[in-house]
Amino acid sequence: MELAKKLNAIAWAAGAITLEYFQVDTAVESKADDSPVTQADRAVEEFILAELEKACPGIPVVAxxxxxxxxxxxxxxRFFLVDPLDGTKEFIxxxxxxTVNIALIEKNQPVCGVVHAPARGTSYAGGRECGAYLCRGEEFGDSASRIAVRHADPAGIVAVASRSHNSPETDAFLAKFEIAERVSVGSSLKFCLLAAGEADLYPRFGRTMEWDTAAGHAVLLAAGGGVMTDAGVPLAYDKRDQTSDSDFANPHFIAFADPEIGSKVEKMLKSTDIAKVG
Structure with a gap:
């Protein structure tokens, strides 16, 4: 619990920095991979790195x-994964x-994390030892309420999709389920909707990096859900020297709330080529 509290406080302070740049004429640059970056990304990351060194000295940070x-x-x-401003396109x-994302990784799995949405005035924080919480302030106290995944209605599954990165593969995968509603939201908040019992399934058949997913993954695990790759195995971290992609790049994955849905997805993935899911 103490680490989750520390990370939550750091994320809220970092979020305050993002608000100084939010909805103003902020300069946008393109990185080598053509993804956008702003002055806010850099200022927030510099702050988080300094605060993590104070709070947890000596633990490496991949930012x-x-x-x-x-x-x-x-x-x-054991290391931290940091995305100072996830959903830069949404921010711009x-x-x-x-969101502001901070996660602690131990032995390739996220064990504690916080996803803070500064413009919404909320955060989702949690870990394997303390469970998951929705917070409306940087201090847990009375502003925090325990959250957990819900038991899905097979005839009424709520699916979460990316606002900016939908794909035909996503549509084909979701066609295998009785989808009652499809919600579009940006950034790592997709994981948080599952963790808070507001949605059931989040497939991602597009490129992501470890810092995009680690904090939301940690919160979802703490709430009782999970994330597996399109090969039907748990999504792991600190992936380096990959033959098919760059360091820290994720494979396609499916996040789920109810473990029963997770079991169904695992069987589906292991019994068929993902390219033939549709």
Whole structure:
């Protein structure tokens, strides 16, 4: 619980920095992979790195903008993953879906994390030892309420999709379920909707990086859900020297709330080529 509290407080303070740049004429640059970056991304990451060193000295940090600049710590059993501003496209467009993400990874799995949505005034924080919480302030206290995944109605599954990265593969995958509603939201908030019992399934058949998913994954695990790759195995972290992609790149994955849905998805993935799901 203490670590979740510390990460939540850091994320809220970082979020306050993003609000100084939000819905103003902020300069936008393109990185080598053509993804956008703003002054807010860099200022927030610098702040988070300094605060993590104060709170948890000596633990390595893999952070999006630092990695983009070529600063990558050596592989470790225990390290932080940081996305200072997830959903930069949402941020640039003046939408409230963007988030600040911080997660602790131990032995390739996210064990604690926080997803803070500054423009919404909320955060989702949790870990394997304390469960998951919805917070409306940087202090847990009375502003935090326990959250957990819900038992899905097979005839009324709510699916979450990316606002900016939908794909034919996503549509084909969801066609295998009785989808009652489809919700579009940006950034790592998709994981949080599952964790809070507001949705059931989030397939992602598009490219993501570990810092995009780690914090939301940690919260979802703490709430009782899970994330598996399109090969039907748990999504892991600290992926380096990959033959098919760059360091820290994720494969396609499916996040689920109810473990029963997870079992169904696992059987589906292991019994058929994902390319033939549709």
């Amino acid at each position: 999006e903008e630092a990695v983009s600049a070529g600063s990558v710590p050596a592989s470790a059993d 467009a003046g939408r409230s879906d963007y």
